[in-house]
Amino acid sequence: MTEHQLVAEATDATMWAALRRHTQARIGLGRAGSALPTQHRLELQAAHAAARDAVHSPFDADVVAASLTGVPTVRVHSAAPDRLTYLQRPDLGRKLADADRARLPRGDWDLVFVIADGLSSRAVHEHAAAVLWETSALLPGWRTAPVVLAEQARVALGDDIAHAMGAAMVVVLIGERPGMSAADSLGAYLTYDPRPGRTTDADRNCLSNIRPPLGLSYTEAARKLAALMLRARELRLTGVALKDESDAVSPPSLPAP
Secondary structure (H helix, E strand, O other): OOHHHHHHHHHHHHHHHHHHOOOOOOOOOOOEOOEOOHHHHHHHHHHHHHHHHHHHOOOOHHHHHHOOOOOOEEEEEEOOOOHHHHHHOOOHHHOEOHHHHOOOOOOOOOEEEEEEOOOOHHHHHHHHHHHHHHHHOOOOOOOEOOEEEEEOOOOOHHHHHHHHHOOOEEEEEEEOOOOOOOOOOEEEEEEEOOOOOOOOHHHEEEEEEEOOOOOEOHHHHHHHHHHHHHHHHHHOOOOOOOOOOOOOOOOOOOOOO
């Protein structure tokens, strides 16, 4: 290899190293022959293992309940009896188990929070309670139902739960599908007037990638979520017709003519 080639290779390595500091994406990894260098190959395998573990790790409702001291909770299960069925039959994860429906307290609730395992119980264990606490603090005076802890749950299970409880609005805090750079990402799904079988994904608003410090912070997620909820109650809708304007910057005022 010539001196010029050595200098060019060193320059490339420095450039990619600088770029990698600003992203979790796997960029500029180089190669060893026709394959990845051993270090990056092992990192990729470890990330894949973490993603698989996140999907299959059991949901521990006791851990979540313990982080919600003083908050009443109700535990429910979807119609999927186990994890394998849940993964193979997404439709069952959207339906409430018949035995649990009668245990849900009905009332004139403005809101119900559902904390659901989804596809990453790790994300729920680590982030859900903090998001709930910070969001609730921004909603004084709201009639909030007992928090529902749902196992083997998909997002749409929140529709069934809220409808059974008589809640006008539901926020589902759920573990998102793990990726190769994040196995602990929490999502928050907001739905106004949820109706099982009729509400679609277009009727929801979603905040994704809640996982500080690499994703959305708890404070920022709570601020955005509360702003959407207040606007949803005013407009009586959620989904594509409701926009997140919490970061909107007012245009500068023009000087008088």
